[in-house]
Amino acid sequence: MGTTESLAYFHPELVLAAAILAVIFVDLALTGRAGRQASEWPGNLALAGVGAALVLTRGLRPLDVRGAWLFNGMIVLDAFSVFFKVLLGLALLAVVWMSLSSREIRAQPNEGEYYALLLSSGLGMFLMASAGTLLMAYLSLEFVSLTSYVLTGFLRHNRRSGEAALKYLIYGGVASGAMIYGMSWVFGLTGAMDYAGIARGVAALDPASRGALFLALVLVLAGFGYKIASVPFHMWAPDVYTGAPIPVTAFLAVGSKAAGFALLLRFFHFGVGHEGPAPAVAQVPIPQLASIICVATMTLGNLAALSQTNMKRLLAYSSIAHAGYALLGFVVFADKGVEALLFYLVAYYLMNLGAFWVVMLIANATGREDLDGYRGLAWRGGAAPALALGVFLFSLAGLPPLAGFVGKFNVFAAGVQAQLYVLVVIGLLNSVISLYYYARVVKTMFLDDPTADDPALRFGANELGPVGVLSLATLVLGVNFNWLLRWVEVAGRVFTG
């Protein structure tokens, strides 16, 4: 499909781009005579833009199951990308909302810039979810990365923030270098940039080149692994998550990770996956490698989380662990696995975003992010956020009847169906380990008595509203998930045709 024609199927992205420009111009116009009052504008504008983009995703109808190839094959519009556009749009919406009430962000003088960057990053993620060629994959990933670096370092006068940004930049640079090197090998081996061409090239590859293909895929995997923070490319995550402003952390943990998974799934399924009876990937031991990464990711993430005392750091390690659980869906490598992974991302969206939101509320109120700051939270006015955080954490631990349990249930069910029993058992044991540190936070909030110098807290209804909605959604999704199963089935069918 040509460029002009394609624009008709590109509305959400166009609206986002327009919103970015609008935020920048409004910010420029406000400079100079901007009072505190006026500075509400960029944020609200960003919120409106994201909302509009989200509404427009409703109008996207994939042209057929295999998808429509927009912009001369650069971008794919199919049920899979629509799924991610909705998910990422929701993540973006929540994070903008979060930022509006974040004390860290509000204290910055250049708030408009922040929203422009946030939306740009979101736009990049939309593109990641629908990249149809290596070039687009690389460009969109870099777009997201570059904006994320800046967002991470957004707290100018905070040393931790700057350090995190630098660390992120360096690790990101290395990973993206490795990835583009791998991509160039893939191109060299198959002579194609677009996934369909690559798939044909891989299928026709002579056995002698399998080693080269494997190496190329490993290098590509490094780039994707870095985005989803899977072991061994996870090193940046704890420091970056800790240093970045909390809404940015939430965005990296939820949005960036989801977009990374979208890229990963599409590349490995479309590019080198399902073509012909057996996945071409089976020619090289990528599933085996992915299994190892999967086990290492969940185990390392969980074990490292055990000893954390900073909430952001704890959630960082926990999100590494969750990338591991989700990867199990990738290892299964069949439609059920993809569906389970997509389902998992939705559950993960609810519970992780919710957890970060509560962390932000507490940080706003007390300025503390360490576990000690949560002592007796439930007994000093914070019963509602403590309860909500409890719901999110137990959901992360995978206890029914919460969304996280259903997410894990799906992933493990896909694993059992694919007879990956060892992986499933390791995954389940990991859930037991994870319960320990999640329960420790709950323990601190409910079981520990506050000391005299822990301040009493008060939260307004407008602060608690979003957290309440997220926790309720976590609960509802734990009991009523038929609709989502149907939706991910549609989105996952893209890969099976």
Place this chain on the structure above:
Amino acid sequence: MLMHGDPVLTLMIFIPLVGMAVVLALPSRAHDAIRWTSTLFSAPPLLLAVRVLHGFRPDAGFQLVHRGPWIDAFDIEYFVGVDGISITMVVLTALLCFLCMIASFGIEKGVKGYYALFLLLETGMLGVFCALDFFLFFVFWEVMLLPMYFLIGIWGGPRREYAAIKFFLYTLLGSVLMLVTILYLYFASDPHSFDMTQLSRTAHVTINVQLLLWLALFIGFAIKIPAFPFHTWLPDAHVEAPTAISVILAGVLLKMGTYGILRINYGILPAATLAPAWHGRSLAFWLLAALGTFNIVYGALAAMAQTDLKKLVAYSSISHMGYVMLGMAAFTPQGINGAVLQMFNHGTVTAMLFLLVGVIYDRAHHRDIAGFGGLASIMPVYTGVTGLAFFAAMGLPGLSAFISEALVLLGAWQNYPLLTVIGASAVVLTAGYLLWTLQRMFLGKPNEKYLTLPEINARELFTLVPLGAIVIFLGIYPTPILDLQSPALVRLNDHVTQAAARTAGTERVAVAR
């Protein structure tokens, strides 16, 4: 969701949940309102349970079934029903919950949270005993965990946090093993299904895999019983938990372990239950019998060594649950009837014991056996009730536990003479530690400090008297409850032997009928 069948069980399960919502809506300071509301909401399940009991047809299999599709994609159903095995457990749960709501009136800290969690716990427990869909069973099983964690962790004794997390982790470890099994069975069945009443017929699993699954499930349930060596969470949890929660733990939660083995290990994996044979009995039975006997003796010896009254009762629970395991392992009509009866009887007797411990602890603020003495002259009524409970726990003829233990030993004798002798002689140990405790606490010279201890009050008696009446009634006339459960157990026996024979084909299956 299109449901069909009789909604009575569903009502029973979810009324406490509604109660939880109501309690949460009450103002936190309205302690009395919260207490009475909760009690009020735990009464309907009891009344419904009695109604269910009244109309129960022992020879009709699963009844009062209420089912409907829940998650289409996985063929998960909302499917509840009761048979002769679960009916007594349902009644026990509803009864103990109601009594414990009253027994909890003394709670002063976080009253609203306590009762809200307790009501949630009740929903979870009733759900476990009624669920006939494996997924639903698992959800209820886990739902129970959270309130229990908080109830021990917030309202417990000094080492409550440690006890709570230990309980939590142990049980979760058991549940994840259960989850793998559930998933495996689901995919092994054709058509894929979580229907517990059908799984043994539809799941095509080789005997070796069945054995593995059996073991995984068994570990999950053994943690709950708790069978040695998975028992270490129990003394901690019991000692730290508030009185009413100890009652629920010992009275209901432990039964879930043995109930799970009967319903799921036996019901769904019959071939693994009966084969392969060794010395005429299956490995599974040997395991159960050996662990059961060990539990009896070990629990009794450990109880004897305790100085803390509550810990003593906790270890005695481990000992008494051993009889249930031994009876189940016997798999003879007497043995298994005794086992299921013992599940009920232990529930009532141990509930009395923990309530009595709570009564004295509320007054003296310690539970050190040696710290008391001559209580008989200070609190004669309390002494009388305690005497009844102790004699019941000892297995004195004329009281309920005697019947069940005797049945177990009778049933086990045919198959495990040696283990039965060991188990039976532990009765002496039980009598020993209980009589010794009676003597130290109630007889002799009264402790000067406690001369003014108030006598047991009406509210406390109200919780104890129904249990005492049941203990005496079933001790003299156990027929009603035996009539209730026997047909179901005969059916279970037939089901297991037939299904095992089907699965094993030509393989010789060791069965003692």
